[in-house]
Amino acid sequence: MATSRCYQDLRDLAQSKVPRDPDAQGRLSLIGVCMTMIDCIIPWMIWLLLPCLLLQKLVHHGRYESLELVCDSSEYPPVPTYFVVYLVLEVLFHVSMRIKLAYLQAKDPLVESLKAGGIMSLTQRKRHWNQTMNAVSDNPSKFFQDWFFGTKMEDLSIKDLRNFVAWSCFEGRLVEHLSPREMLQLDTFVRDALLRTNHPRQSQLQESREVASSTPVLQSQISLSETSCSTTDSLSDESSLSSASSLRPADEDELESTDQQELIQNRAAIHKELLWRQLRLQQSKPIPEAQLAELMRNVTDSHAASESAAPTCIIQDHTRARRFKHPTVDPILGVRIAPLFVHVTFVLFSHVLGSMLLWILGFQKYQAGSMTYCYRSGNQERTTPLVFIHGIGVGPIAYVVLIFQMIMMTSGRPVFLPELPTVSVCRPWVMPSACLSPQQVATSLSMMLANHGFAKATFSGHSFGTFWMTYLVKYAPSVVAGLVFVDPVNFCLYDPLLADRNVYNEPDPGNIGYLIHTDMMVCWSIQRNLCLMEGNLFVEDIPQDIPVAVFVSGEDKIAPSKIQQTYLQKHRDCKVQKFEEAKQKKPWETHDLSVTVFDGCDHGMWLLDPQYKIPPLIAAMESLTDRTN
Incomplete structure (x- = not known):
């Protein structure tokens, strides 16, 4: 349901920007008319004409002559069989493409994002952030505003910036998917962004960290992460698995006797600890992206449950996060299914x-x-x-x-x-x-x-x-x-x-x-x-x-x-x-x-101008090759 609403919002946003540029020809041009016919008219003609043609074929073969809804078939020549077969193939192809599109939309974007990028080290991520900020140093405020659909910088909250930096610099992950060290690096990036843009909420970052650290949920997470942060990145798989299994509650009766709120918080902390251990081992011995994404989904679910179970006084931020452009997460937009003959x-x-x-x-x-x-x-x-x-x-x-x-x-x-x-x-x-x-x-x-x-x-x-x-x-x-x-x-x-x-x-x-x-x-x-x-x-x-x-x-x-x-x-x-x-x-x-x-x-x-513009391209290829020989 949420995906459907998100898709509708983004589709409305995209359609509100038609045409792409002032010189766009649109659907009134000759090419636009042809594309419109391929895009809309031909599929509708196929769906409407096919039942009529099939019915006519049945009448011409001597079946259903008593149907009063059908005109006298003797007045019209029979439709060629190959044309009916072609329309049937068009319908089957269109249905199969719709199924394929639904399959692609249903695939987990987080899994695909991890496949496309993998997990960076802290050093690589810091280098990437510094290079990006240096490249946009002339106008860093415009950089963030453009990613947030033109929202003014002073209207962006700490939460908004955290979400954006987590997506753009941490492989498309959410904030709750980050390890303690990655959280510190995230806050470093956000603080740097606030300083570069002279954001009025610079002081709120440290305050939010201090208030967050006083919550029972985060305290339990920090206590669990002390062991993981003190250990080295060369932990073996056996020790990791044994440590992770020791974190699981051993007795169901003991769980039932525990307060519900505390139980949910502990479960969230355990899921995070399991994810953090795996992230430390990911560089040396990576696991399949689907398994890692499953761990992250568990963290997200338990994080949401712990936030809803926490007392109102310690919930940090209930404001709705502003949407920004994250094409790797948003539903796949702009797909049109062309007919089979195309x-x-x-x-x-x-x-x-x-x-x-x-x-x-x-x-x-x-x-x-x-x-x-x-x-x-x-x-x-x-x-x-x-x-x-x-x-x-x-x-x-x-x-x-x-x-x-x-x-x-x-x-x-x-x-x-x-x-x-x-x-x-x-x-x-x-x-x-x-x-x-x-x-x-x-x-x-x-x-x-x-x-x-x-x-x-x-x-x-x-x-x-x-x-x-x-x-x-x-x-x-x-x-x-x-x-x-x-x-x-x-x-x-x-x-x-x-x-x-x-x-x-x-x-x-x-x-x-x-x-x-x-x-x-x-x-x-x-x-x-x-x-x-x-x-x-x-x-x-x-x-x-x-x-x-x-x-x-x-x-x-x-x-x-x-x-x-x-x-x-x-x-x-x-x-x-x-x-x-x-x-x-x-x-x-x-x-x-x-x-x-x-x-x-x-x-x-x-x-389109091969005789004039392609020779310099070839000359550049040849020149660069000769310089390295």
Whole structure:
């Protein structure tokens, strides 16, 4: 029920922001009319016409002639059988997609968040927080206000900030899921946020901690955590399990004799202690995400029960927490189910025709771990290959001109093309299990190179593909020779603008990418298989010996390109140039970090001008590769 209300609130919020931008064409344009027919009219026609057509077929076959509701069938030609079969298939497909969407909505967001990010250490989390705050140091108040849907900073309570920081910096967890040390770190982050924004409630943080520590619930938790905090992180599994079992009440009769309120408080403390012990062991020997999420759910339930059982005088804060943008927790928004013929068309175009074109260009398919990729051997003397990772869309076929020029302009370097099926539109057979975690991505890409005898490669990626490059930099930087980011979405991911444009705003039906941005698995990949901390890349995370070239679109309506330019030009003697100037001066040949702006270009629209804008991309790939040889 709560999920249904939340979904309705968020849907109303999203619909209130249509269109996405002032230049949106909307449903009145030619493309918008076509998208509306696919989106609404065709499914309704299928559901209404199918019963009528089936009834007519029965009458023409000599059955139910006495039905007075049916017109004389002799006046109308019989409907072809294949058309009725097609409509039946459309209905069955629509029903199956609805079932799949309900299945995806029912999956626990906390489990998916843990799969996408894992548990960070205190040191990693502190470093991430400092980097984020330094990046938004020009206007930290705006940073928090934008995440809270424009709410003024002075209207945000300590509780609101705690909830937001817990979600954004602690792997999507709730405040009650944090261990004592993590709670101290959370309060440190909140205090830092209050100081940076000159918040009027700076003094309330310490007061709330002192009052909270006087409650019986927290006192029992602290007494139980003394042992866990004093022990080292190298506790064995056996000692952990034995200590956890000793915390469980041994006798049921003893429980019945205990006061109900005290019993609930003890149970909440025990659940927390079990979770804290597991979190300490998670770095050395992780347990399945579903089991860890189950522990967290138990903590949440017992925490709610203990708060309701506590006396009114010690309950801290009954105010309703303000909603903020947390796309990894909110229901999956913006999904539209296209008809079967649209899916078949896209599959034939992107999957079948794309595979044929790549085969003609000399590519063959291989498998590396859980990842499928295409490989062209080329000239084996060019020992450093190129890797291109496609973004959200129809797969590698959208970049066939870029791939062809990569082969021709780089003297036949070996080329790898990893496939991302979860962000390739209209592939209804793809399930969430196809989504790879950051560690799996780095391992699979490293295995891909090793399978063909390469130690390093120059990696380039477009849009969503830049997330895979981020995972590689963080978990396997030794295999990276150079990085070429095109329309990157991994820089400045801490800014809510990307979530606004891709989750909380309705896509423009007048845009050719409407079907792509409303695809079920594309929405799933954005909202469930993406961790903000893991997907975000800071320049400090890139080793100094790896040269970087970034190409951004000046009028990008998906990625925050202007924010990215401002951020990047502050690091590593970055050189930012317009495309016309960069094409002549070639900053990627002399600078370790260069940014080239496709002036007046929207996200991915550089593909429409392949003869003019693609050659500099290839030149940057070749130049970065030669610099590392």
